[in-house]
Amino acid sequence: MKTKITGNNLYKIFGGDAAEAVALLRAGRTKDEIFAATGQTVGVHDVSFSVAEGEIFVVMGLSGSGKSTLVRMINGLIRPSAGEILIDGIDVAACSGEALRRVRREKVAMVFQHFALFPHKTVAQNVSFGLKIRGVGKAERRARAHAALEQVGLAARADSYPDELSGGMQQRVGLARGLASGPEVLLMDEPFSALDPLIRGDMQQELLELQRRLKKTIVFITHDLTEALTLGNTIAIMRNGAMVQTGTAQEIVGAPADDYVAAFTRDIDRSLVFTAASVAEAPEALDIGAVDAEGALARMEALGLDAIHVVEDGRLAGILTWRAAHAALRAGTPLGEAVLRDVPAAPPQARLFDLYPLASAGLPIALGDGKGGLAGVVRPQAVFARLSRKDAREKV
Amino acid sequence: MPSPADLVSIPFAAWVNLFVRDWLVPNFRPFFRSMQWPITQVLNGLSGFLNAVPMPVFAVALALIAWRTAGRGVALFTLVALSFIDMIGLWPETMTTLAMVVTAVLFCVVIGIPLGVAAARSDIVRAILRPVLDIMQTIPSFVYLVPIVMLFGVGVVPGIIATIIFALPPIIRLTDLGIRTVREDLTEAAEAFGATPWQMLVEVQFPLAMRTVMAGLNQTLMLALSMVVIAALIGAGGLGLTVFTGLGRLDVGNATAGGVGIVLIAIVLDRISQALGERRAPRAPTLMRTMRSLLSLRGAGGGTNEEEDPKRRKGV
Ligand SMILES: Nc1ncnc2c1ncn2[C@@H]1O[C@H](COP(=O)(O)OP(=O)(O)O)[C@@H](O)[C@H]1O
Ligand SMILES: [Mg+2]
Numbered sequence: 223m224k225t226k227i228t229g230n231n232l233y234k235i236f237g238g239d240a241a242e243a244v245a246l247l248r249a250g251r252t253k254d255e256i257f258a259a260t261g262q263t264v265g266v267h268d269v270s271f272s273v274a275e276g277e278i279f280v281v282m283g284l285s286g287s288g289k290s291t292l293v294r295m296i297n298g299l300i301r302p303s304a305g306e307i308l309i310d311g312i313d314v315a316a317c318s319g320e321a322l323r324r325v326r327r328e329k330v331a332m333v334f335q336h337f338a339l340f341p342h343k344t345v346a347q348n349v350s351f352g353l354k355i356r357g358v359g360k361a362e363r364r365a366r367a368h369a370a371l372e373q374v375g376l377a378a379r380a381d382s383y384p385d386e387l388s389g390g391m392q393q394r395v396g397l398a399r400g401l402a403s404g405p406e407v408l409l410m411d412e413p414f415s416a417l418d419p420l421i422r423g424d425m426q427q428e429l430l431e432l433q434r435r436l437k438k439t440i441v442f443i444t445h446d447l448t449e450a451l452t453l454g455n456t457i458a459i460m461r462n463g464a465m466v467q468t469g470t471a472q473e474i475v476g477a478p479a480d481d482y483v484a485a486f487t488r489d490i491d492r493s494l495v496f497t498a499a500s501v502a503e504a505p506e507a508l509d510i511g512a513v514d515a516e517g518a519l520a521r522m523e524a525l526g527l528d529a530i531h532v533v534e535d536g537r538l539a540g541i542l543t544w545r546a547a548h549a550a551l552r553a554g555t556p557l558g559e560a561v562l563r564d565v566p567a568a569p570p571q572a573r574l575f576d577l578y579p580l581a582s583a584g585l586p587i588a589l590g591d592g593k594g595g596l597a598g599v600v601r602p603q604a605v606f607a608r609l610s611r612k613d614a615r616e617k618v
Numbered sequence: 619m620p621s622p623a624d625l626v627s628i629p630f631a632a633w634v635n636l637f638v639r640d641w642l643v644p645n646f647r648p649f650f651r652s653m654q655w656p657i658t659q660v661l662n663g664l665s666g667f668l669n670a671v672p673m674p675v676f677a678v679a680l681a682l683i684a685w686r687t688a689g690r691g692v693a694l695f696t697l698v699a700l701s702f703i704d705m706i707g708l709w710p711e712t713m714t715t716l717a718m719v720v721t722a723v724l725f726c727v728v729i730g731i732p733l734g735v736a737a738a739r740s741d742i743v744r745a746i747l748r749p750v751l752d753i754m755q756t757i758p759s760f761v762y763l764v765p766i767v768m769l770f771g772v773g774v775v776p777g778i779i780a781t782i783i784f785a786l787p788p789i790i791r792l793t794d795l796g797i798r799t800v801r802e803d804l805t806e807a808a809e810a811f812g813a814t815p816w817q818m819l820v821e822v823q824f825p826l827a828m829r830t831v832m833a834g835l836n837q838t839l840m841l842a843l844s845m846v847v848i849a850a851l852i853g854a855g856g857l858g859l860t861v862f863t864g865l866g867r868l869d870v871g872n873a874t875a876g877g878v879g880i881v882l883i884a885i886v887l888d889r890i891s892q893a894l895g896e897r898r899a900p901r902a903p904t905l906m907r908t909m910r911s912l913l914s915l916r917g918a919g920g921g922t923n924e925e926e927d928p929k930r931r932k933g934v
Contacts, residue, residue, distance in 0.1 A: 297810055327812035338807035342825045352811040354821070403811070 226407065226439040227273040227296060232305035234265035234291050234463075240303035253462045265291035266302070267463035273456070275406075276437045280454030282444055282486075288463040289443045293409050296441060297330045298322045309407065327356050331400035335412040337392045339384040345371065345395050346380040352403035370402035371395075373432060390421040397429075401436070411443045426452050447486045451475070451495050459483050471495045492609050493575035498568050501608045502589055502598030507531040510539060510558060515551040518542060529585055532561050537594040541565045541585060570597055574605055581605045643768055650769040657775050660724060665717035673704050676713075684886065688893035692886070699882040708857065708879045715846055715856030716883065718774060722781040722842045727835065730786050734793020734831075735819065744794065751787040759784050759848050767852050777845075777854030785841035792834025796827030832895030839891055843884045857883075 235243040243262045246255075253264040266288045273279040281289050294300040295307050298314050306313045314325060331352065339348050347354075349370050350363040358366075371377045374394040384392055393413055400408050414422045426449060433440065444450050450457050451471040458468040459482075467479035475495045478484035506525055508518055510532050522530055528544040539561065546560040566580035567588040580587045581602035591597035668676070677700040685693035703712050737744040763780060770776035800823050808822045824831075850858030857879045864873025 299806060299810060323812040323814065325812075326810060332807070332810040334803055334807060336803055338801075338803040340804060340807075340822060340826075351808075351821070355808075355811050355813050355817055399811075409810075 223274040223276070225272045226275040226310065227271075227279075227441070228308040229269055229271045229292075229295070230306045230308070232266050232269045232292070232295060232307060233303045234288070234295065234300060235303045236263040236265050238262045244304050264288075264463045265300075266295070269305075269460075269463075269465045271458055271465060271468060273439055273441060275439050277455040278433060278440045278442055278453050280442045280444060280450040280457045281460060282447060282450040282457060283460030285445060287460040289445075289460055290411055291463075292460070293411050293441055293443050296407070296409055297326050297332060327352065327403065329405055330407040330409060331403060331405035333393070333396045333400045333408065333410040333413045335415055337384070337389075337396045337416075339392055339395055339399075341384055343383075344380065345376065345382050345384065345387070348384065348395055349380075349398045349402045351399060356403065366402055367398075370398040373401060374398045374428070389417050390425060393417060393425065394428075397432075401432075401438075406439060408438045408440045410440060412445065413442075414449065415445065422449070429453065447490060448494075451490065459486070472497070472500055476500075491575070493578070494573055496574045496608055497570065498572045498574065498577055498587070498589055498600050499570040499598065501574070501604040502570065502600050503604070505531065505589075505596040505599050507533045507538075507596055508542065510534050510561065513557070515547050515557045515560070518547045518557060519544065519551065522547070527586075531565070531586070531588055531596055531599065533596060538565065538567070538588055538590065538596050539563070541588075543585075568600075574608060577605050638765055638768055642765075647769065654770060654775045654779070657721060657725065657778055661717060661721045661774065661778065664721055665714060668713040668717050669710065673700070673709055677701065677704075680886070684890050684893075688889050692889045692893070695889075696886050699886055703879050703882060706875050706879070708860065708875060711855070711857045711860050711876070712879055712883060715858065715880070718778055718781070718849070718854060718856060719839070719842045719846065719883075719887075722778045722785060722845075723835070723839050725778075725782050726786050726789055726838045726842070729782070730789035730834075730838070731793050731831065734790045734834075735797060735824075737790065737794040738797035738823075739815075747790065751790060754783060755787045759845060760851075763848070763852055772853035774854045776852055777849030780852065781842050781845040781849055784845050785838045788837035788841065789831070789834040792830050792837070793827065796830030796834075797823045799830070800826045829895055832891065836888065836891040836895060839887055840884065843880060843887070846880055 233240070233244050233247065238260060240262075243256050243260060243264065246259070247264065247267055251259075253267065256262055256264055269288075269292060271279075281292060283289050291300055295302050296309070296314065298317060302315050305315065307315050309325065309329060312321075312325070314322065317325065340351065343351070346364065346367045350358075350367040353363045353366060368377055368380060371380055374397055376391060376394050376398065379387060379391065379395075384395065387395065393416075396413065400410075414425050417425060430453065442450075442453055444453075451474075454471060456468065457471060457474050458465050459474065459479075460466070461482050467474060467483050472495055474483065475487045475490055475492060478487050506521075506527070508521060508530055511534065513521070518530070522528065522544050530542055532539045532542050540563040542557070542561050546562070547557065550557055550560040562585075565588050566583050566585055567590055568577060568580060569592070570589045572589075577587060577600065581600075584602060586602070587600040588596055589598040589600060671679075677697060680700065681693045681696045684696045703709060733743075733747065737747050759780065762783060766776050766780050766783075770779060797819075804822055804826065805818060808818045813821065846854075846856065846858040847861050848858070850856070850862040857876045860876030861873050861880070864870070864876060
């Protein structure tokens, strides 16, 4: 996939002479040592990353770990002390003021933790702010603001003022304001952290829903790992200004890079992270037209299975248990009648959480390939084995 | 008893005389004279207009403005106060004073708001302005009447210039304060959407600072009114002159009448300008607005899946 944003060896030092502190960092000194020695604060420490077009890139870390600083480098609100940041190959860190404004107007929009809605403007005026700044005419502004508000379900409140809306509604306006100017990149700095947990969950689902349609490149900041795992295609974990691990949800939870990451992942509900594909085995299936009961039993013996999926003309047709095949052999009935047509099935990207009810039937779960065929098989035992398996590091 | 004066005596007064009389006045008098021109124009226009408007028309118009901005009570008070002024025979003087004061405040706004904006945007400008404003506010207004007379002569316009100098600091200070106290995340948001410094000012900073700026305007207006009598010393007319001549002739009646006129005008203008500032405050939900939002919610028919209790919502 095409890379949209790249950061290369980014540093940000607050206060004093940055070059000196960067030299100290490169020599291996820590953030605390540098603060003690020079009084300077390390915001971001040698961070490199890349964000693919159309993905949600989540940056997670405790408060003060440099997330806000990093995300503000992407639209140039904060200039890095060293390093480069490329959007579509243009180095934002080295842009002139005018070029930077153009990037902000046309490419990159931002959504803020405390909404940052303008209290003196109506919802529609807030949403069309970016367009007004760009010099778009009044009628078109109004139309596009309405379209953006429609996307977040708030078209009816276009003429309200922000202080008349609840927190969740305000952040939807913030989101609509970000979307209205049609940016390619959306920066979201802890957008849901100020909301009640229930509303937060709703907003996460709405964001995912929107993203399925809009396919923006989103950089999403959070201090909540569950939120990161729910939303992120890629998750980067920051600590003391440095990025300690970058990977998919499964990679982060399955193999935490260090104790810091492991501490985050310890209490995570693993069933929400791992997908069916992660515990799937290669599909073994019988072609019902080409095999008899004896052959089927021999195949199951050979594979050590007590149930096997059945295909017909390349399409999943059902499942055959060892017991049913054995009964058919003894009674001499056609094997086809012994096949159970009602098969527990799920898509490969289903979460283990969604497999619980299927696994309780005790039969292997078929993973469809989307075209009626069989892409893999999940044994019920494998689901629970995956959930209980602790990574070696986590035992520490 | 020995004192420092026995050792050295400094001819300070002579130095100042030298500076003002022999350098400033001969070299810059034409320049200062030409500065009077715009003030004269505005003043002539305003006082021509105010003196031409019949008293009842003016009174009703001002009462209407008061009613729209500050409510019925202030409107009623305006009517009564203006009628009273007319009945004690001070209407023309009041209009002259009003023209002077409004002219002075107008120039304070035109000079003060840009200076306040500049001070808010640059710490250097602020550092320079600050001691100047402190001096302007601490020097007794009598003190700069003398150089003003030397540079500008006597008359109404020099009186207005003295008034401008005296009344300028609050609007500068409060514009500066208002812009500096705009929430930082809002200016950051404007910047993130690519606003230029000018757009930032016009779209975000100034509207949000408006309330504070209006408080500054109110103070400036009150200071300008308080200069009315002092300005009469150097030839400005109006109510100030009534008070001044009353005092000179030990005519307590006339002096008091002029004083009462000034006080009444001050109260009316204070109330109206304060109300103007309040009006920019976050809107109280009016009946119309509540009805409208109720209707629009109903119209959406639950199309928005917002289930939060409005009472629980967070203020920002
Ligand atoms: N303007 C600033 N001046 C000085 N230090 C700052 C500034 N902004 C952030 N910092 C420091 O940089 C570090 C990272 O801050 P930030 O990026 O806001 O972290 P996060 O968003 O992860 O909570 C913190 O130690 C913070 O105190
Ligand atoms: Mg932050």
